[in-house]
Amino acid sequence: MLSMLTASILDDIQSKTYNGDYDALRWYYGYSFLLFTITNQKNSNKYDYLKEYIFTKIDDTDISNASFHWEFNKYALSFINDDIVKKPCLKKIRESEKYNDSKATNWILLNTVCKLRRGEIKKLPLKLFAYLKFRQDRDGFIWDARKVRSSQYHAFSSFLLYEIYKITGSKNIERRFFKSVRITALLTLNSGEFNYLGRGQFQTFGYGPAFYSLYAAYKETGDEEYKRAANLILSVISSNIENDHIPLVLNECSRFTTSNYEFDSLNHIGWYPYNNFIDYSFFLLYFLDRAKDELGDVSLNNISREHILREHYLKSSGLRIVEKTNYSAVFGSVKGFITNGLPIPYLESRGRRCTPVLGGEQFTKSLYKSNMISLPLDRKKKPPSNSFFFNSNSLILYSWAGLDIYRYKITNSCISILISSLRLFKPSYHISLFGKVVINNGVTKVEYENMVVYLYADILSINRGYSASGVFNVIQLTSKKTPIKIDFKFFKK
Numbered sequence: 209m210l211s212m213l214t215a216s217i218l219d220d221i222q223s224k225t226y227n228g229d230y231d232a233l234r235w236y237y238g239y240s241f242l243l244f245t246i247t248n249q250k251n252s253n254k255y256d257y258l259k260e261y262i263f264t265k266i267d268d269t270d271i272s273n274a275s276f277h278w279e280f281n282k283y284a285l286s287f288i289n290d291d292i293v294k295k296p297c298l299k300k301i302r303e304s305e306k307y308n309d310s311k312a313t314n315w316i317l318l319n320t321v322c323k324l325r326r327g328e329i330k331k332l333p334l335k336l337f338a339y340l341k342f343r344q345d346r347d348g349f350i351w352d353a354r355k356v357r358s359s360q361y362h363a364f365s366s367f368l369l370y371e372i373y374k375i376t377g378s379k380n381i382e383r384r385f386f387k388s389v390r391i392t393a394l395l396t397l398n399s400g401e402f403n404y405l406g407r408g409q410f411q412t413f414g415y416g417p418a419f420y421s422l423y424a425a426y427k428e429t430g431d432e433e434y435k436r437a438a439n440l441i442l443s444v445i446s447s448n449i450e451n452d453h454i455p456l457v458l459n460e461c462s463r464f465t466t467s468n469y470e471f472d473s474l475n476h477i478g479w480y481p482y483n484n485f486i487d488y489s490f491f492l493l494y495f496l497d498r499a500k501d502e503l504g505d506v507s508l509n510n511i512s513r514e515h516i517l518r519e520h521y522l523k524s525s526g527l528r529i530v531e532k533t534n535y536s537a538v539f540g541s542v543k544g545f546i547t548n549g550l551p552i553p554y555l556e557s558r559g560r561r562c563t564p565v566l567g568g569e570q571f572t573k574s575l576y577k578s579n580m581i582s583l584p585l586d587r588k589k590k591p592p593s594n595s596f597f598f599n600s601n602s603l604i605l606y607s608w609a610g611l612d613i614y615r616y617k618i619t620n621s622c623i624s625i626l627i628s629s630l631r632l633f634k635p636s637y638h639i640s641l642f643g644k645v646v647i648n649n650g651v652t653k654v655e656y657e658n659m660v661v662y663l664y665a666d667i668l669s670i671n672r673g674y675s676a677s678g679v680f681n682v683i684q685l686t687s688k689k690t691p692i693k694i695d696f697k698f699f700k701k
Contacts, residue, residue, distance in 0.1 A: 220452035237280035238486035348387030355544020358406030360414030400440030416495025478676035564677030580673035
């Protein structure tokens, strides 16, 4: 299955190259990964035109530009045959001693892998273990920075731990890898979705490393839980490939585009300013191809579709995962950036997304506004940036303005949320939902195909909102008396 998938995508890429569809697209490292995938094919001469196109693109690139991703390019080129890398345009990258030296966890790990593969270091530096001590929590989740809880970058960091372990045999790294890949398996819902937390939600960058790491863990241990999660993620990847095209974000808005990032384009919902179509699509293709050779081909016909019922409370990571007969729900504390938080849970029912994830780009001009997120806002229209689970059924959000307390009651057919406030000034509450809003005799409900949401509060406004999930309704709530009550009621299958 992976062989066929890789070949059909490569054929499409070569066709688009003939048409000039990639000519104007920006890239930072994608062509280096694509070059590996091409040279790794048994019939690589079929893609000679594409190969020469890549050489030209790399040769024309100003590698002195600060945006050039040294670690990513060096890593990809380290897997390519020496005869090919002798080309001047590749040699100058591979032999350079430059690195970006970013302090993000995934970059630190990638830097280490590059230096190990290039023979620049023989032993793992102590500062690597110091970073991991503070960046990997007790549950095993790898934070990309102190306030960055991202399932995408967790998955990539987990994969890089596996790379380091296979090179060095370090028992410490081995233990950290299996703790981290266990979290990836726990995050993977019955639908196969895992990339709903933090920066990079639903972006294709994370799915390749997650699939590879889970399948590697299965090969190492024989644990069927890893195999099931890996295959479910692969099914998500394959079901989102349209006409052999890999979108950058797995949502209903994402389409192939010949333009670079535009903050107000619906084609770029879920993108960040640094995102490039070429980088993420070719990066995912690289993982599918490597998995084919190193872990074995996979058939989707053998994937277990059993709907598993489970509950996990990950206190250190600030997450609660609940999968019932009629739905899957993930609750998350708010830590740092708004994309980290899920006080209103991320919900799926029968494989469909029911609630959007929060936010998007917060540092530059973007489509995303603070009043589009399911968080209380103070008088300055700012959400709380800190919270903690008092217990698995109570989440407390806090800021200078006071406290907001979310209490959850969870059954097989309903999730009830009571929101109360301890503030000097009453906050502005918003809830973001897909579905059809119906107001009748003072009762507000949002109707879905497989559930209905009841809002026990007064409605001030209904507007359009955006996040990596796509386009949805933003409903502003108020109530003379707190708590505000929200009921998610699911229809039986």
